[in-house]
Structures are given as C-alpha cells and as structure tokens.
Amino acid sequence: MTAITPPAWKDVPRLRVQRFAELALDEVPRLAEAILDEIRREYPDLPQVLDDSGKPVALIGVRRALKHFIEHLTSGDARPGAQPEIFQDCAREGGTQGLTLDALAISRPGVRLAWRRLAEIGQSVEIPPPAMYELVESGFEYLDGLVAQSVRGNAEAFARRVGERLRLQHRLMELLFTEHQRTDAIAEHAARIGWRLPSQVAVGVLLRPAREAVTPVVGHDVLLDMEWEQPRMVVPDPDAAGRAELLRRAMPGWAGAIGPTVPLAEAAKSLHWATTAVQLIGRGLLPSGQLLHCAEHTEALVLLPPEELLTDLARRRLSPLAACGPTRSRRLAETLLAWLETRGGAPEIADRLGVHPQTVRYRLRQIRELWGDEMEDPDRRFELKLVLRSQQLRGELGMIGPSGSSA
Numbered sequence: 001m002t003a004i005t006p007p008a009w010k011d012v013p014r015l016r017v018q019r020f021a022e023l024a025l026d027e028v029p030r031l032a033e034a035i036l037d038e039i040r041r042e043y044p045d046l047p048q049v050l051d052d053s054g055k056p057v058a059l060i061g062v063r064r065a066l067k068h069f070i071e072h073l074t075s076g077d078a079r080p081g082a083q084p085e086i087f088q089d090c091a092r093e094g095g096t097q098g099l100t101l102d103a104l105a106i107s108r109p110g111v112r113l114a115w116r117r118l119a120e121i122g123q124s125v126e127i128p129p130p131a132m133y134e135l136v137e138s139g140f141e142y143l144d145g146l147v148a149q150s151v152r153g154n155a156e157a158f159a160r161r162v163g164e165r166l167r168l169q170h171r172l173m174e175l176l177f178t179e180h181q182r183t184d185a186i187a188e189h190a191a192r193i194g195w196r197l198p199s200q201v202a203v204g205v206l207l208r209p210a211r212e213a214v215t216p217v218v219g220h221d222v223l224l225d226m227e228w229e230q231p232r233m234v235v236p237d238p239d240a241a242g243r244a245e246l247l248r249r250a251m252p253g254w255a256g257a258i259g260p261t262v263p264l265a266e267a268a269k270s271l272h273w274a275t276t277a278v279q280l281i282g283r284g285l286l287p288s289g290q291l292l293h294c295a296e297h298t299e300a301l302v303l304l305p306p307e308e309l310l311t312d313l314a315r316r317r318l319s320p321l322a323a324c325g326p327t328r329s330r331r332l333a334e335t336l337l338a339w340l341e342t343r344g345g346a347p348e349i350a351d352r353l354g355v356h357p358q359t360v361r362y363r364l365r366q367i368r369e370l371w372g373d374e375m376e377d378p379d380r381r382f383e384l385k386l387v388l389r390s391q392q393l394r395g396e397l398g399m400i401g402p403s404g405s406s407a
Contacts, residue, residue, distance in 0.1 A: 198236035203270040268389035320370035333398030
C-alpha cells in the first residue's frame with residue numbers, strides 16, 4: 001500500500017495562498033499592536049523609543065517583519081529568511097533598547113498569538129492543517145533570525161553609545177583639569193553623560209601594570225579615562241565612608257596615586273600632586289605596587305620635588321661638612337637632624353640613633369664647632385632641618401655635592 005504524503009505548503013493551490021496572504025496582510029496592523037502589547041506586559045519597564053513621526057520604532061519593526069513574512073509566502077516558500085535590515089535597523093535606532101537575547105525570546109508568546117490568528121485565516125480559506133503546521137514551524141525559525149539581527153543591532157548601538165559617552169567624558173575631564181575652568185561647558189558635558197557635579201573631588205593617576213590586568217571596575221560615578229598614557233580618574237566625594245576601600249578593591253594589579261581632596265574648581269591641583277607622586281614612584285622615592293594617597297605622603301611630596309632648590313640650599317647650609325669625609329659627614333648629619341627634631345639631650349639622641357651618649361656628646365661638640373652661631377639662629381635651624389629631612393627621604397643624608405655626591 002502506497003503511503004500518502006501530507007500536503008506541504010508548496011502544494012497548496014496558489015489562489016488559496018494569495019487569498020490567505022491578502023487576509024493576513026490586512027490583519028498585520030492589529031496583529032503587530034497585539035504582539036507589542038504582549039512584549040510590554042512581559043517587560044513593563046522597557047523604554048519606548050519613538051521615530052520622527054511619533055510612532056514606536058519597535059512597532060514599525062514588528063509590522064515590517066510580519067509583512068515580509070506573509071508576502072514571502074505567496075512565492076510558495078513556507079520558510080522565508082529574515083531580512084537582515086528589519087530588526088537590525090530597528091535595534092540601531094533604539095527600538096529594542098534594553099532588550100537582551102532572553103527578553104526578545106519572550107516575544108515567542110507573540111508568535112503564538114500570531115499563529116492563532118493565522119490559523120483562523122488559514123482555516124477560513126481551507127489551507128490543509130499539515131501545511132499550516134509547516135508554516136508555524138517556519139514562524140519560530142523566522143523569529144530566531146530576528147532575534148539574531150536585533151542582538152547585532154543592539155551591539156552596534158551600544159558600542160556607538162559607549163564610544164560617544166567616552167568621548168564626552170574625555171572632554172569633560174579635560175575641562176576639569178584646566179586651570180581656569182569653564183563652568184558652563186563642564187555642566188553641559190556632565191549632564192550629557194549623567195554625571196552629578198560633586199562639591200569635592202580627588203584626581204587619580206594610574207601606572208599601567210607590566211603584565212596585563214583587568215581594567216579597573218570603578219563605580220559609575222567615578223570618571224575613568226584609559227586613553228591617557230597614564231590613565232586618569234576623577235573620584236567624587238573622595239572622603240566618603242568606604243570610598244578608599246572600594247577603590248582599592250576595584251583596581252587589583254594597578255598602582256598609582258590619588259591626589260588630595262579639593263573643590264571641583266581646583267581639580268587641576270589634585271591632578272598636579274597625583275602626577276608628582278607618580279613621578280616619585282617611578283624614581284623609587286615613594287612605595288610602588290600600590291595605590292597611594294597623597295595626603296598620607298605630604299612630607300615627601302613637599303620636600304622631594306623642588307630638588308634643584310634644595311640641592312642649592314644644601315650646598316650652602318651644609319658647607320661646613322665639605323672638609324669631612326663621607327662617613328663622618330653622614331654621622332654628623334644624622335646627629336644634627338636628630339638634635340633638630342628632638343632638641344633633646346645626649347641620652348635621648350643616643351637612644352634614637354642607637355649609639356652611646358658619649359658618642360653623641362662628642363658629635364654635638366664637633367657640630368657646634370662647624371656651624372658656630374648658626375646653631376642659635378631659628379631660621380638657619382629650620383633650613384638645616386628642611387635640607388636634612390629631604391636628604392633623608394632620598395637616602396642621601398650628609399651629601400653636599402652638586403649631584404648628590406659627597407664633597
């Protein structure tokens with residue numbers, strides 16, 4: 001006995017197919033509204049993007065997709081492929097903004113709704129059930145194609161939005177770092193990227209790690225620009241509780257410096273000190289491998305950068321050590337600094353230096369012989385302390401040569 005093959009869509013009489021298509025196309029506007037309503041019920045918080053005429057972009061996309069699917073049936077093909085531009089263009093224009101792949105998959109109830117209506121039309125024009133089953137299967141395949149298109153379009157739209165935001169953020173940071181800020185331009189750029197203008201900020205400068213590290217995942221309110229040779233960031237309300245710890249956790253593997261807290265209008269000053277600290281890190285004068293806070297290294301930042309001035313001052317104020325050898329110069333310098341910092345007696349200074357009190361007394365007599373009345377002048381004592389502390393931070397205590405060498 002010969003098996004009877006169920007009639008496929010291509011076997012349906014052409015006149016029936018044409019009548020089916022006419023009725024279905026007439027139903028498209030109402031069907032598109034119903035499908036979009038179904039999606040909105042599933043996702044009530046989805047933004048509704050309108051075109052220039054005030055119509056929802058997503059509705060236009062659904063209509064176009066339905067029309068293309070139905071019109072293609074008249075060719076006898078029950079499995080029309082999705083037109084590449086239908087939902088991809090819709091996504092680029094923001095019609096599916098906020099929809100992920102999963103969210104679009106929820107539109108399958110809309111397809112079932114469409115199937116029920118198309119089934120009614122098919123029954124009215126006597127389309128055989130097997131042909132209609134083939135049709136609904138192709139409908140789900142068609143939806144999968146639309147989903148893939150929308151994902152691609154959304155990715156392109158997202159990349160464009162991110163690129164625009166980064167461009168505006170970079171310009172905002174440039175405006176913040178200028179000495180004479182344009183408050184109107186700053187407010188405009190901040191509003192365009194949704195950044196609330198804080199009353200105080202701290203600026204960070206980062207050192208790129210030698211090995212690849214994950215880009216810092218800072219909070220949405222922190223401006224981070226990775227395009228600079230040394231990445232920069234603007235931290236709003238830096239003294240807020242827990243802010244420092246959050247920054248530390250957000251940047252594993254990164255090092256750099258966070259400038260002092262300043263009013264927003266003085267962001268350039270915070271950038272200056274952060275940059276200075278990073279330079280000192282590079283010279284090995286501040287700890288490396290961590291995110292430093294300038295407020296915790298004030299002495300080093302004040303005493304180390306004006307190297308030329310302090311070198312000249314050292315040559316003048318430490319000139320009495322010129323006739324001493326390197327070892328003797330270093331010992332006298334550390335004793336003089338201990339005396340200037342404590343103004344204590346020999347036992348206290350000896351305890352600090354780890355030597356015998358008699359050794360301290362001997363060194364103090366030598367110091368008084370070398371500096372004479374300058375030891376009684378408050379201004380001279382301040383300059384000596386300034387020079388010696390700077391040298392101590394550099395590891396050059398007692399050196400008075402033009403490039404840090406002993407005389």
